[in-house]
Amino acid sequence: MKKTRFILIALSIIAFSVNLTGNSVPAEKDSIVSPQFAPEGSDWIGSDIQTIDEYLDQYVRYPESSGKKKHLGTEVVEFVVTTGGQLTDFRVINSLSKAIDQEMIRALSQTQGMWKPGLLNGVPVPMKKEVSLVFVPGDNYNxxxxxxxxxxxxxxxxxxxxxxxxxxxxxxxxxxxxxxxxxxxxxxxxxxxxxxxxxxxxxxxxxxxxxxxxxxxxxxxxxxxxxxxxxxxxxxxxxxxxxxxx
CATH class of the missing domain: 1.25.40.10 (Tetratricopeptide repeat domain)
Known part of the structure:
Protein backbone atom coordinates (compact mmCIF):
# COMPACT_ATOMS: atom_id res chain seq x y z
CA MET A 1 0.00 0.00 0.00
CA LYS A 2 1.42 3.33 -0.99
CA LYS A 3 2.12 5.80 1.74
CA THR A 4 -0.45 8.55 1.95
CA ARG A 5 1.05 11.90 1.11
CA PHE A 6 0.04 15.48 0.66
CA ILE A 7 1.31 18.23 -1.58
CA LEU A 8 1.78 21.56 0.13
CA ILE A 9 0.88 24.87 -1.43
CA ALA A 10 0.83 27.65 1.15
CA LEU A 11 -0.58 30.85 -0.30
CA SER A 12 -1.06 34.09 1.61
CA ILE A 13 -3.95 35.46 -0.41
CA ILE A 14 -5.20 38.66 1.15
CA ALA A 15 -5.13 40.65 4.38
CA PHE A 16 -7.77 42.90 5.87
CA SER A 17 -7.70 45.36 8.72
CA VAL A 18 -9.81 44.06 11.62
CA ASN A 19 -10.65 45.35 15.06
CA LEU A 20 -9.21 43.93 18.27
CA THR A 21 -12.16 41.62 18.85
CA GLY A 22 -11.33 39.82 15.62
CA ASN A 23 -14.53 40.88 13.88
CA SER A 24 -14.21 42.26 10.38
CA VAL A 25 -14.70 45.99 10.02
CA PRO A 26 -15.39 47.84 6.79
CA ALA A 27 -11.93 48.51 5.41
CA GLU A 28 -10.96 51.36 3.18
CA LYS A 29 -9.91 50.09 -0.23
CA ASP A 30 -6.32 51.16 0.42
CA SER A 31 -6.20 49.13 3.66
CA ILE A 32 -6.63 45.79 1.87
CA VAL A 33 -3.10 44.45 1.67
CA SER A 34 -1.65 41.57 -0.31
CA PRO A 35 1.24 40.22 1.81
CA GLN A 36 2.94 39.06 -1.37
CA PHE A 37 3.50 42.63 -2.54
CA ALA A 38 3.05 44.91 0.48
CA PRO A 39 6.02 45.08 2.88
CA GLU A 40 3.71 46.24 5.69
CA GLY A 41 1.59 43.08 5.59
CA SER A 42 1.78 40.60 8.45
CA ASP A 43 4.50 38.05 7.77
CA TRP A 44 6.13 34.85 9.04
CA ILE A 45 9.23 35.27 11.23
CA GLY A 46 9.69 31.71 12.52
CA SER A 47 13.21 31.36 13.93
CA ASP A 48 14.62 28.13 12.50
CA ILE A 49 12.20 27.68 9.61
CA GLN A 50 12.35 30.25 6.85
CA THR A 51 8.76 30.14 5.56
CA ILE A 52 5.30 29.08 6.66
CA ASP A 53 5.39 26.69 3.68
CA GLU A 54 8.37 24.85 5.15
CA TYR A 55 6.80 24.78 8.60
CA LEU A 56 3.55 23.26 7.37
CA ASP A 57 5.45 20.82 5.17
CA GLN A 58 7.21 19.51 8.28
CA TYR A 59 4.42 19.59 10.84
CA VAL A 60 1.08 19.02 9.11
CA ARG A 61 0.11 15.35 9.00
CA TYR A 62 -2.43 13.78 6.68
CA PRO A 63 -5.07 12.36 9.07
CA GLU A 64 -5.39 8.59 8.76
CA SER A 65 -9.18 8.77 8.60
CA SER A 66 -9.04 11.23 5.68
CA GLY A 67 -6.51 9.08 3.87
CA LYS A 68 -8.78 6.05 4.13
CA LYS A 69 -11.71 8.04 2.75
CA LYS A 70 -9.45 9.52 0.03
CA HIS A 71 -10.27 13.12 0.86
CA LEU A 72 -8.42 15.32 -1.58
CA GLY A 73 -8.26 18.92 -2.70
CA THR A 74 -7.16 22.28 -1.36
CA GLU A 75 -7.77 23.08 2.30
CA VAL A 76 -7.96 26.83 2.93
CA VAL A 77 -7.74 28.31 6.43
CA GLU A 78 -8.08 31.95 7.39
CA PHE A 79 -6.78 33.46 10.63
CA VAL A 80 -5.99 36.79 12.23
CA VAL A 81 -2.45 37.87 13.10
CA THR A 82 -2.77 40.16 16.13
CA THR A 83 -0.58 43.15 16.92
CA GLY A 84 1.42 40.86 19.23
CA GLY A 85 2.10 38.28 16.53
CA GLN A 86 -0.43 35.79 17.90
CA LEU A 87 -2.94 33.86 15.79
CA THR A 88 -6.65 33.93 16.53
CA ASP A 89 -10.07 33.62 14.88
CA PHE A 90 -9.30 30.53 12.80
CA ARG A 91 -11.89 29.94 10.09
CA VAL A 92 -11.90 27.19 7.48
CA ILE A 93 -12.71 28.66 4.07
CA ASN A 94 -12.51 25.44 2.06
CA SER A 95 -12.92 22.24 4.07
CA LEU A 96 -11.89 18.78 2.90
CA SER A 97 -12.84 17.00 6.14
CA LYS A 98 -13.24 17.75 9.83
CA ALA A 99 -10.06 15.81 10.56
CA ILE A 100 -8.05 17.91 8.10
CA ASP A 101 -9.64 21.09 9.48
CA GLN A 102 -8.51 20.15 12.98
CA GLU A 103 -5.02 19.17 11.87
CA MET A 104 -4.50 22.43 9.99
CA ILE A 105 -5.65 24.53 12.94
CA ARG A 106 -3.56 22.44 15.34
CA ALA A 107 -0.40 23.04 13.30
CA LEU A 108 -1.09 26.74 12.83
CA SER A 109 -1.85 27.16 16.55
CA GLN A 110 1.72 26.07 17.29
CA THR A 111 3.07 29.15 15.46
CA GLN A 112 2.03 31.65 18.14
CA GLY A 113 4.58 34.46 18.31
CA MET A 114 6.16 33.47 14.99
CA TRP A 115 4.45 36.25 13.05
CA LYS A 116 5.22 39.91 12.49
CA PRO A 117 2.06 42.02 12.82
CA GLY A 118 0.84 43.95 9.82
CA LEU A 119 1.20 47.71 9.65
CA LEU A 120 -1.36 50.18 8.43
CA ASN A 121 0.08 53.66 7.97
CA GLY A 122 2.99 52.56 10.12
CA VAL A 123 0.77 51.39 13.00
CA PRO A 124 0.50 47.68 13.98
CA VAL A 125 -3.00 46.33 13.31
CA PRO A 126 -4.58 42.87 13.38
CA MET A 127 -4.80 41.45 9.87
CA LYS A 128 -6.45 38.43 8.31
CA LYS A 129 -4.34 36.00 6.33
CA GLU A 130 -4.95 32.73 4.53
CA VAL A 131 -2.90 29.63 3.89
CA SER A 132 -3.85 26.73 1.66
CA LEU A 133 -2.60 23.16 1.44
CA VAL A 134 -3.28 20.63 -1.28
CA PHE A 135 -3.89 17.11 0.02
CA VAL A 136 -3.64 14.08 -2.28
CA PRO A 137 -4.08 10.54 -0.90
CA GLY A 138 -1.58 8.94 -3.26
CA ASP A 139 0.59 9.29 -6.34
CA ASN A 140 -2.04 8.31 -8.90
CA TYR A 141 -4.35 11.30 -8.52
CA ASN A 142 -4.44 14.05 -11.12
Missing part, protein backbone atom coordinates in the same frame (compact mmCIF):
# COMPACT_ATOMS: atom_id res chain seq x y z
CA UNK A 143 -6.34 16.89 -9.50
CA UNK A 144 -6.71 18.80 -12.75
CA UNK A 145 -8.35 15.84 -14.47
CA UNK A 146 -10.64 15.16 -11.51
CA UNK A 147 -11.74 18.80 -11.32
CA UNK A 148 -12.25 18.91 -15.10
CA UNK A 149 -14.54 15.87 -14.95
CA UNK A 150 -16.62 17.47 -12.22
CA UNK A 151 -16.73 20.74 -14.15
CA UNK A 152 -17.87 19.01 -17.34
CA UNK A 153 -20.49 16.98 -15.45
CA UNK A 154 -21.69 20.10 -13.67
CA UNK A 155 -21.97 22.03 -16.93
CA UNK A 156 -23.97 19.20 -18.49
CA UNK A 157 -26.32 18.99 -15.51
CA UNK A 158 -26.83 22.76 -15.34
CA UNK A 159 -26.97 23.84 -18.96
CA UNK A 160 -28.29 20.76 -20.77
CA UNK A 161 -30.37 18.90 -18.19
CA UNK A 162 -31.42 22.02 -16.26
CA UNK A 163 -30.69 20.25 -12.99
CA UNK A 164 -28.93 22.76 -10.68
CA UNK A 165 -29.14 20.41 -7.68
CA UNK A 166 -27.03 17.76 -9.40
CA UNK A 167 -24.77 20.41 -10.92
CA UNK A 168 -24.12 21.88 -7.48
CA UNK A 169 -22.73 18.56 -6.22
CA UNK A 170 -20.18 18.53 -9.03
CA UNK A 171 -19.23 22.20 -8.64
CA UNK A 172 -18.79 21.66 -4.88
CA UNK A 173 -16.24 18.94 -5.64
CA UNK A 174 -14.47 21.12 -8.21
CA UNK A 175 -14.26 24.00 -5.72
CA UNK A 176 -12.71 21.67 -3.15
CA UNK A 177 -9.87 21.10 -5.60
CA UNK A 178 -9.55 24.63 -7.04
CA UNK A 179 -11.08 27.05 -4.49
CA UNK A 180 -9.48 30.06 -6.19
CA UNK A 181 -10.96 29.39 -9.64
CA UNK A 182 -13.42 32.21 -10.27
CA UNK A 183 -15.23 30.38 -13.10
CA UNK A 184 -16.13 27.43 -10.89
CA UNK A 185 -17.15 29.76 -8.05
CA UNK A 186 -19.38 31.70 -10.45
CA UNK A 187 -21.10 28.52 -11.59
CA UNK A 188 -21.61 27.32 -8.04
CA UNK A 189 -23.00 30.71 -7.10
CA UNK A 190 -25.57 30.49 -9.87
CA UNK A 191 -26.61 26.98 -8.81
CA UNK A 192 -27.03 28.10 -5.24
CA UNK A 193 -29.13 31.04 -6.33
CA UNK A 194 -31.40 28.94 -8.52
CA UNK A 195 -31.91 26.56 -5.59
CA UNK A 196 -32.95 29.43 -3.32
CA UNK A 197 -29.67 29.79 -1.40
CA UNK A 198 -29.19 33.52 -1.98
CA UNK A 199 -26.79 33.87 0.95
CA UNK A 200 -24.55 31.12 -0.39
CA UNK A 201 -24.61 32.72 -3.83
CA UNK A 202 -23.55 36.08 -2.39
CA UNK A 203 -20.76 34.44 -0.40
CA UNK A 204 -19.29 32.91 -3.55
CA UNK A 205 -19.47 36.22 -5.40
CA UNK A 206 -17.95 38.09 -2.47
CA UNK A 207 -15.16 35.52 -2.38
CA UNK A 208 -14.41 36.24 -6.03
CA UNK A 209 -14.30 39.98 -5.33
CA UNK A 210 -12.16 39.68 -2.19
CA UNK A 211 -9.48 37.29 -3.30
CA UNK A 212 -6.59 37.65 -5.69
CA UNK A 213 -6.13 34.92 -8.26
CA UNK A 214 -2.39 34.22 -8.06
CA UNK A 215 -0.70 31.57 -10.14
CA UNK A 216 -3.56 29.10 -10.57
CA UNK A 217 -1.78 25.84 -11.40
CA UNK A 218 -4.40 24.76 -13.89
CA UNK A 219 -6.86 26.99 -15.70
CA UNK A 220 -9.93 24.95 -16.57
CA UNK A 221 -11.53 25.67 -19.92
CA UNK A 222 -15.18 26.58 -19.38
CA UNK A 223 -16.07 27.53 -22.95
CA UNK A 224 -18.52 30.36 -23.48
CA UNK A 225 -19.32 30.52 -19.79
CA UNK A 226 -21.05 33.88 -19.62
CA UNK A 227 -23.16 33.19 -22.70
CA UNK A 228 -24.31 29.90 -21.20
CA UNK A 229 -25.03 31.45 -17.82
CA UNK A 230 -27.09 34.21 -19.40
CA UNK A 231 -29.36 31.57 -20.91
CA UNK A 232 -30.45 30.39 -17.47
CA UNK A 233 -33.57 31.75 -15.85
CA UNK A 234 -31.93 32.92 -12.64
CA UNK A 235 -28.92 34.69 -14.13
CA UNK A 236 -30.46 38.12 -14.66
CA UNK A 237 -31.98 38.24 -11.19
CA UNK A 238 -28.73 37.05 -9.64
CA UNK A 239 -26.79 39.73 -11.51
CA UNK A 240 -29.10 42.38 -10.08
CA UNK A 241 -28.91 41.19 -6.49
CA UNK A 242 -25.36 39.92 -5.90
CA UNK A 243 -24.41 43.25 -4.40
CA UNK A 244 -26.92 42.90 -1.57
CA UNK A 245 -25.34 42.14 1.76
CA UNK A 246 -21.78 43.03 0.71
Missing amino acids: LTEIAKKHLDSGNEALFEKKNPKRALKHFDQAVKIFPYNKDILSLRSLCRYELGDKQGAREDWKRIVDMEIIGEAAQLETGHLIVKMQSLEGYEELSETIGEGF
